[in-house]
Amino acid sequence: MAKADNRSRRDLLVGGAALAAVAWGWQVWVHRPRPLAFEDIPDLPGWRRVTTGEVTGGGGNATSAVFAGLGGEEPVPPWPANRLCPAVFRDKGDKVIPFAMFTDPFCPYCRVLMPRLIARGVRVTWHEWPLLGPASELASRAGVAAGLQGGYEAFQTRLMARPFRPSPGYIAGLAEEAGLDSAALLTAMDGAEVAERLLETRRIASTLGLIGTPALVIGQTVAMGAIENETIDRIVASEMEQPGPSC
DSSP states (O other): OHHHHHHHHHHHHHHHHHHHHHHHHHHHHHHSOOOOOEEEOTTOTTOEEEOOSOBOOTTTOBSSTTSBOOSOSOOOOOOOGGGHHHHHTTTOOSOSSOEEEEEOTTOHHHHHHHHHHHHTTOOEEEEEOOOSOHHHHHHHHHHHHHHHTTOHHHHHHHHTTSOOOOOHHHHHHHHHHTTOOHHHHHHHHTSHHHHHHHHHHHHHHHHHTOOSBOEEEETTEEEESOOOHHHHHHHHHHHHHSSSOOO
């Protein structure tokens, strides 16, 4: 009888171990990373994009609330493809794989993605691309003007930390909090350099085929919409494996 009990206990343990192994394997299968679906960007050799299925076509609708601002802009001439890299990565550092982000001050997910990029310690070229109306335009002008003083991240982090209605007084207060010259910033907002920078961003976005914000450019890969840190890491690793320089 004791031997039978031992066999039964052993069989239960073996069976339980087998079930645990199956369950573990199932969890691994369920949670394994999905392959990144790269596709070439037409007329831009070496450039590609990651499609997530979250965005519909150019008619102006997104299937995800985190992807903001489609359509509604007057067409602009595209940026020349042979001068794309230095325009996209204007502030490129010494990292092998450069980063750039196209953002709107009222884009909900941009508020999430921007501090995550800053926390990574990478140098990012920030492109203000106001798509959500006059308030976005005003706030974007302020962001670009802050960048001319070298204080874009300090200013923009404060701007996007809470809901706001932009006004000259509000912008001046944020500029002072960020250690910037508020009077010079307000003057620059209406200047030619800021206007040219915003137009340049629109032209670059047209060349890359962007349709809204956030849009993250990693090397020569464009990822539009919500993106997790793990996906960013995988794109960086993939860019590192590509032959030839990445911008």
